[in-house]
Amino acid sequence: MKSTLNFFEVLILMCGVFGADEDEVKSMSVMEGDSVTLNPDPAQIQGFILILWRFGDPVIAQINGIEASYPRHTEIFIGRLQLDQTGFLTINNMRIKHSGLYKIEVIQRTGTSNMKFTVTVYESPSAVDAGVTEMKLMSVKEGDPVILQTGVPQLTGDELIVWRFGDEGKLIAKHDIEAKSPPLYDDTDERFRDRLKLNDQTGSLTITNTRTTDSGHYKVKISSNKQTIYQKYIVTVSEPGLSPVAVAGIVVAGIAVVVLLATAAAVGLIYHRRMIAEIPETVSGVEGEDVELKTGVTKIHTSDLIEWKGGNKDNLIAQIKEGTTTSYEDVFYGVFRDRLKLDMKTGSLTIKNPRIEHTGPYKFLINEKCKKRFIVYIKGKTLTVKENYSDTLETKTEIQTGDEIRWMFGDKDALIAEIKGETREMTTYDGPDGRFRDRLELDMANGSLTIKNITADHAGLYKLLILSSGSTLCSKFFIYVGESTASE
Incomplete structure (x- = not known):
């Protein structure tokens, strides 16, 4: 009698149908290097005896209610999968090759149900999300190299490294260490042509022969099977100043010492003022708390044209002209909409309810002359x-x-x-x-x-x-x- 009952249970197990709609397919998309969790309906997996996850046809993960296991023959998933007791499957550090159809087979005493997920892995055109890491500020003279250090002592061999530049998050360098392919650089942008080099041991990026157009916001994302590392950098490249030899060269021999001193003082004052305008003031803030960029001006004149520009391309975001204030809210995909406030007396700019997207360089101009620069850093x-x-x-x-x-x-x-x-x-x-x-x-x-x-x-x-x-x-x-x- 006992053996008959067991056989009957197995027969139901193999032939029963659990009321799942097998034609339904859930669609999900994820950026290359990120993780995705495939979450079946909890109501359909209660009391399961065995759960099988398949990619195409091969089983890539399974759990029997006690422990999960991952067949070794599916090499593209080694070290990437995590299956928990809820039946949820997490795939870490994804690549384009992981795009496709995933199926979960839930075996219960009352029958077998199937659910399907289609996953698309894409390379996002938007900016890398830099988490809650601190911003690194770096300054370099034009012509000198600069190294953006990732802080990673040694890559392990399964990383995807993506470097981006600017407010638009333009991809400038990429290296898939796991694929053992050479680094890829964006040669369509003349700005960095033949001047970028990735360190294959740490993922750090070197920019050689720097130019003032290299100033701006850099972001790196290093994805591995175990973790994802984010770093953010603000790089300022300034023009080299007048050297003492150059100053001395303009002095005519035989001029009186008094004239020489006066000339040197005048050149020094001009150079000092120029350097003050070049050195940006760093303003830090927290998301949701207003940030004010103070101009230091006591009173602006009605005839003055006041302009605020943001980003690496100096997009106009706000101005005061003939006593009228205007905010250009459509720039940068509308991230400044309803967030800018200008002080009519001093020209200072307040960013209301700021977000991480408002991090970056800003310029204050009076009558088209740059008077002050700012680097704004908004953190979570x-x-x-x-x-x-x-x-x-x-x-x-x-x-x-x-x-x-x-x-x-x-x-x-x-x-x-x-x-x-x-x-x-x-x-x-x-x-x-x-x-x-x-x-x-x-x-x-x-x-x-x-x-x-x-x-x-x-x-x-x-x-x-x-x-x-x-x-x-x-x-x-x-x-x-x-x-x-x-x-x-």
Whole structure:
């Protein structure tokens, strides 16, 4: 009787059908070097006996309810996969070759269900997201080389290194160490032709024979199977100043000592003023807290033309002309919309509710002459929350029709909540190890995220992406969790 019952159970196991729509395919996209988590419907995997994940036909990961295993014959996934007890499969450090159809087969006593995911891995044209790393400020004289150090002592052999330049995040160098291919440089941009060199041991980038046009914002992302490293740099390349020999050369022999001293003082004063205008003032701020760029001018005249320019291409973002202020909000994909305020008396510029996208170089001009330069660095907000309390991560923006909201957690950018664009469908996810289960609430009006009953497991980096037509805004929050006292 016992053996008959077991046979009957096996027969149901092999032949039963669990009510899943096998024709439904979930589509996902991810940038090369990033991670993606394939998350099946939890209701369809409860009480599973065996879960099989396939890429095409071969099994790449499986779990029997106790432990996960990864067949070694699928070499392109070695060291990249993480399958947990929820059936969620995370693929780290993705490449173009990982694009394709993924299938999950869930075997239960009541039957077998199948779900499908199609994953597209692409090279993003947008700027590299530099996390909450500190900005490195570097200065060099024109003609000298500069080395942008990654801080990595030794690459391990599976890294993808991507270097970008400028506000538009233009790709200038790329090296797939795992593919054992030579580094690729963007030769279409004459600016850097034959002047870039990647270190294949550390990923550091050397720019030789620097020019003033090399000044600007550089970003590197180094993705490996174990971690993703971000670094950001602001490089300033200045023209070489007058040397003492050059100054002496303009002095005519036989001129009186008094005249010589006066001439030297005048040249020194001009050079000093020029150097003051060339040296940028660094202004640091935190996301969401207004930043003011002070001109140092006591009073501007009505006839003065006041201009503010931003970015490596000196795009005009604001001006005062004949007593009228104008903000050019469409530059840089609209990241300054409703955020700029000009002081009519001093010409100072305030960036309201700044984001990380507002990091970069700025210039203040009076009557088309540059009077002051700034380097602005906006970093993510750090919050301290007591254990068992709740906290809301505020977007401080009004969501527009069609905007897509994504909240992610941790260094692997696990998706924990989202609002779809046109449909406005809100979804929260359990996250890594189910730590966010029944703890998340989304605000439909502004996309803010509330985390309830916070524990130490919820400490870490949270990332907000607002995807609008033609632009993407990014905000970051770092949460520290402290213990609650007994009196509380």
